Amino acid sequence: xxxxxxxxxxxxxxxxxxxxxxxxxxxxxxxxxxxxxxxxxxxxxxxxxxxxxxxxxxxxxxxxxxxxxxxxxxxxxxxxxxxxxxxxxxxxxxxxxxxxxxxxxxxxxxxxxxxxxxxxxxxxxxxxxxxxxxxxxxxxxxxxxxxxxxxxxxxxxxxxxxxxxxxxxxxxxxxxxxxxxxxxxxxxxxxxxxxxxxxxxxxxxxxxxxxxxxxxxxxxx
Amino acid sequence: xxxxxxxxxxxxxxxxxxxxxxxxxxxxxxxxxxxxxxxxxxxxxxxxxxxxxxxxxxxxxxxxxxxxxxxxxxxxxxxxxxxxxxxxxxxxxxxxxxxxxxxxxxxxxxxxxxxxxxxxxxxxxxxxxxxxxxxxxxxxxxxxxxxxxxxxxxxxxxxxxxxxxxxxxxxxxxxxxxxxxxxxxxxxxxxxxxxxxxxxxxxxxxxxxxxxxxxxxxx
Numbered sequence: 001x002x003x004x005x006x007x008x009x010x011x012x013x014x015x016x017x018x019x020x021x022x023x024x025x026x027x028x029x030x031x032x033x034x035x036x037x038x039x040x041x042x043x044x045x046x047x048x049x050x051x052x053x054x055x056x057x058x059x060x061x062x063x064x065x066x067x068x069x070x071x072x073x074x075x076x077x078x079x080x081x082x083x084x085x086x087x088x089x090x091x092x093x094x095x096x097x098x099x100x101x102x103x104x105x106x107x108x109x110x111x112x113x114x115x116x117x118x119x120x121x122x123x124x125x126x127x128x129x130x131x132x133x134x135x136x137x138x139x140x141x142x143x144x145x146x147x148x149x150x151x152x153x154x155x156x157x158x159x160x161x162x163x164x165x166x167x168x169x170x171x172x173x174x175x176x177x178x179x180x181x182x183x184x185x186x187x188x189x190x191x192x193x194x195x196x197x198x199x200x201x202x203x204x205x206x207x208x209x210x211x212x213x214x215x216x217x218x219x220x221x
Numbered sequence: 222x223x224x225x226x227x228x229x230x231x232x233x234x235x236x237x238x239x240x241x242x243x244x245x246x247x248x249x250x251x252x253x254x255x256x257x258x259x260x261x262x263x264x265x266x267x268x269x270x271x272x273x274x275x276x277x278x279x280x281x282x283x284x285x286x287x288x289x290x291x292x293x294x295x296x297x298x299x300x301x302x303x304x305x306x307x308x309x310x311x312x313x314x315x316x317x318x319x320x321x322x323x324x325x326x327x328x329x330x331x332x333x334x335x336x337x338x339x340x341x342x343x344x345x346x347x348x349x350x351x352x353x354x355x356x357x358x359x360x361x362x363x364x365x366x367x368x369x370x371x372x373x374x375x376x377x378x379x380x381x382x383x384x385x386x387x388x389x390x391x392x393x394x395x396x397x398x399x400x401x402x403x404x405x406x407x408x409x410x411x412x413x414x415x416x417x418x419x420x421x422x423x424x425x426x427x428x429x430x431x432x433x434x435x436x437x438x439x440x
Contacts, residue, residue, distance in 0.1 A: 037368070037371070038368070041368040041371075086364075090359065093363070094355075097355060098324075101324065143355075150347065153347075157343050160276050161273075161316075163317065169307070170310050173306060205306075206306060
């Protein structure tokens with residue numbers, strides 16, 4: 001009671017910040033925190049009931065905090081606890097939303113991964129470092145879907161510049177890459193290149209940047 | 222809201238600089254300033270239009286020349302492309318730095334007319350849409366079940382505003398481009414004599430005005 005659940009949420013959010021992938025959404029915790037808020041609100045309404053019914057009967061509202069400090073204090077504590085819970089919930093959801101947005105910017109297909117994590121035995125996917133499954137709530141899935149649309153729309157306004165590209169300053173125009181997964185054939189300005197597994201190529205970095213991000217290619221330094 | 226800093230650049234750099242080099246300088250400066258300043262800076266729209274046009278022209282040139290097999294032209298192309306990649310990087314990093322700031326304080330930049338004037342139209346659209354999405358997400362996830370009085374995201378009751386704002390008092394490194402003379406930092410006894418070429422660590426709120434006039438640059 002009084003913010004204990006909120007604290008758990010914030011602790012979880014803090015943990016999420018340092019994790020490579022999202023742990024599962026705390027549906028129960030969120031639900032009970034919301035329930036706590038509603039209970040507190042109902043408590044407050046009950047405390048105020050004698051006063052409001054009096055005011056409805058014609059006399060102006062009679063509750064004066066100075067007459068009854070104990071009641072006023074109870075109201076205040078309840079109210080502060082509600083606000084605190086709200087903050088905790090906001091913080092929890094925001095941290096997760098931020099993580100998801102980061103993933104969108106980095107070109108990770110979160111929804112794809114989500115589906116991969118749900119289905120049994122996606123061994124190859126799980127074996128690769130950061131490719132752990134994201135555990136989203138349905139609301140978050142919806143958010144990611146709409147956010148990626150928004151991002152695509154914003155990106156589309158900059159035709160020549162790939163906004164989701166690497167934020168490392170470019171050093172060389174061409175890089176050595178090793179192909180980790182078959183990626184088929186890609187078109188570059190020097191003609192088509194076939195990317196077959198385990199081959200090593202010397203290509204223009206901007207041509208293959210997305211494939212590197214998606215884990216098809218590995219950059220060799 | 223766009224600040225014309227070309228006159229300052231002209232006064233600092235030798236007079237015979239080509240306009241493209243000047244643009245590169247201003248772009249680099251805009252990029253560094255945006256990365257360093259704690260709050261969002263005005264969108265350099267004129268500069269960005271020029272820069273984007275330049276990049277587009279260069280890309281076209283590169284595409285046009287690719288067909289030739291002359292090895293010497295090829296080398297020139299590689300140099301050109303490398304340069305184009307660098308310009309692109311600068312633009313990308315500048316835009317991303319702005320987006321990151323917007324993402325941190327969305328309501329602050331949406332609410333205040335003065336600060337929202339610093340955004341480009343595309344950014345404003347993006348930010349508005351994103352905040353809408355986020356608000357909806359919160360509402361569906363939990364706020365919708367809250368008592369009506371507690372549903373707002375920009376509540377100011379209880380003496381605490383819910384809207385976070387960037388820390389204008391954060392310290393930044395500046396280099397003076399002109400003599401400014403003694404500067405007092407409000408609320409403290411500190412006084413600094415700022416001369417051309419000096420490098421100081423100052424509060425952003427203090428030096429902001431001089432940055433806008435082009436008397437200092439952020440580094």
